[in-house]
Amino acid sequence: MEELYIDDKIRLYDEDIREPLFDHLEQVYGKIRFFEEKIIGKSRADVIAICCDRIVGVEIKSDVDTYERLKSQVRNYNKFCDFNYIAVGRSHERHVEKHVPKEWGILVVYVEDEEICIMEQRPATLNPKMKQDIQISMMWRPELQRILTKNKLPQYKQKSKKFVQQKLIEKMEWTELKLQMCEELFERDYTLWDEELELYKQTSKRK
Template sequence: MLDVSHDHQVRAALKAHLQPKLGSDDLLVDEFGLAYGAARADLALVNGHLEGFEIKAARDTLTRLPSQVEAYGHVFEMASIVTTRSHLAEVRPLLPKWWGIMLAVPRSHGIDLLVQRQPRSNPRRSAQHLARLLWRDETLAALSVLGLDRGLRSKPKLVLFDALAAAMPVDELADYVRTCLKARGDWRSAKAQSGCDGS
């Protein structure tokens, strides 16, 4: 095998690489939805920060990478691409300097992940897009704590998201989003929207 052909092979190696670093309340989330489902992160790590990982195996194309980079930039504090030798040269100029780069290399024992560039802090997260990672009840809980929920409880979700984004600094909002993600039970189920009581 000269290169790693398939997404699922790289994904398994990446999860194995990240697993020893996870704390008891940290999360690894497959297919993490961004921009109301317009884009997805292949894998998201939710711990003391929100970090996204985009996988580009040898058989993947890079057609959607620029739009994926834009979507990641709205919400993730850090991001990395995990790719193969066949894509490495083409990938580099498509990534902002704050993105990390990991190279998936086939070995006789499996796949090694070699860090080519460490991720750095994203300088341009969007409060509006961070707020849209929340459920309605979670958004209203935060607005209530801030004393800003009056007259908003019957409003559409986008109005609530905009109100919260305007009221909270990006770093505080990101902390709240992470707290809510970790507090959810079956957090992919819309029926499980029990809210998050943190502030």
Template sequence: MFKRMEMFMKTRDIDIRMSLHSILSEEFSDDPNTLIIDELGLCQGDARVDVAVINGAIHGYEIKSESDTLERLPNQIDIYNKILDNITIITGQCHIDRILKMTPPWWGVQQAEMSDTKTIILSTIRNGKQNPDIDPHSLVQLLWRDEALELLKVYGAERGFISKPRRDIWNRLVDCVPLEELKFHVRNQLKKRKNWRSV
């Protein structure tokens, strides 16, 4: 037990995040079609996933270090399940058992440990799978009003909606754009977006 404690120290969010960014940056260094962003807001800011990788899917990474609690996780699970194509939760050893019970079986689970050289070691506990049930009404809320209206124009469905509030435009998109096409257009728009913190 003493040897184990000496080898591994308590994980922190910032250490896991830096290690994750390093891994993802290396993995997608030759792919200009991939966007990696911190704190992607979902459902109009009801939750923010720690890191999102956007390319042919939206893969969210949620970090729960040993310094974190799981108090917010049930609400995060509900929101992430509506929007993200894939989800991986990265956590410290102390949370593994509870997270395996709390999260859907298609969520990936990785354990993060920090060695005595302050290197984060990630190990896969459960392989992730594709989200089986995306909610188009939640997904389309990733689009800003002008972006949603432009997409309506692509489908020739903007008539009567140019001056409508964004929720009406979102609902119109859901009605006239098939889910797989909607997922493609949302990802494409997120990758094209320049000013991420605009409202």
């Protein structure tokens, strides 16, 4: 951690915040997987966390960051995530709540006795602006096919990915579909994606 002293307090950078933040969220949610720097809509999410029954977004604003792009970032997090947090350095502590919706949780990250600590200034509550058709767009086509198979639904091999997404939303209870989406996302292996996609394409051509 590179130390930057302002007003006799140590200011934290993004890279200082991430690992303590992940530890904190693991304590809160238990089983959890983190995806960093993922595109959501027109923004890049700092962290998308997958839990067993929810998708959690986390935007990080370190002591040296500004709120310049936060308004548009909030809009995109809200479309994709069930719960959202903003994790901030202590320089933002007094005014951050003015910049995020009331449903967003606020985590304040600071240094005390040479250790990085996290204080929950405000808990996150359910985001009412999440869009089911947008959230399910996070899923890869082979993942959608596995969900279809698991639920004994038609495979829709010749249909578009968007068509399959809509059919799943129509034919399944959202709570059950969410559980299965989270299970797929939790097990996602990026190292196998190219191979898996090619296999899916070849299988589709033969049918």
